[in-house]
Amino acid sequence: MTAASQKTSSSTKSKTKTKGSFEPRIVAFCCNWCSYAGADLAGTSRMQMPPNVRIIRINCTGRIDPQFILDSLYQGADGVLISGCHPGDCHYTSGNLKLRGRFALLKNLVEEAGVNPERIHLQWASAAEGDVFTKGVTGMVERIKKIGPNPARKGD
Ligand code: FES
Secondary structure, eight states: OOHHHHHHTSOOOSOOOSTTTOOOOEEEEEETTTHHHHHHHHHHTTOOOOTTEEEEEESOGGGOOHHHHHHHHHTTOSEEEEEEOOTTOOTTSSHHHHHHHHHHHHHHHHHHTTSOGGGEEEEEOOTTOHHHHHHHHHHHHHHHHHHOSOTTSOOO
16 A cells, blocks of 8 residues: 555544535545656655545546446545546546546536536646645545535445
């Protein structure tokens, strides 16, 4: 287990379902080549970050299947963050551009499924941008706290 995953998976065991005091569960799909390394950098650099995020490493954001997002939301996530290489830096040339093109459709799909589309967010963070990753997670946690718990989740 890397420092980033240790830090980010440290715990959100005590949950309440009321708006305000609840601690959101965020699933973050991070591409191996940039954002996962950025998250690891944030951990090894001891940057302050809310412990609400569970990171799932994927090879490229272009690999994101809409079902990943829907399953995450139905299985307990209050929000889903997708984080990958900056446009032009994708290890597979254009995976992130393909995702960016599909992201609006992804939001529509989530809304059609009865979930607030603001629960999903896309950000770019390079391997050297632990601070960007940290800010993305912090902002996401704050936004989801305002939205409240995910009513579509099946329960704890
Ligand atoms: S390899 Fe990082 S988004 Fe494609």
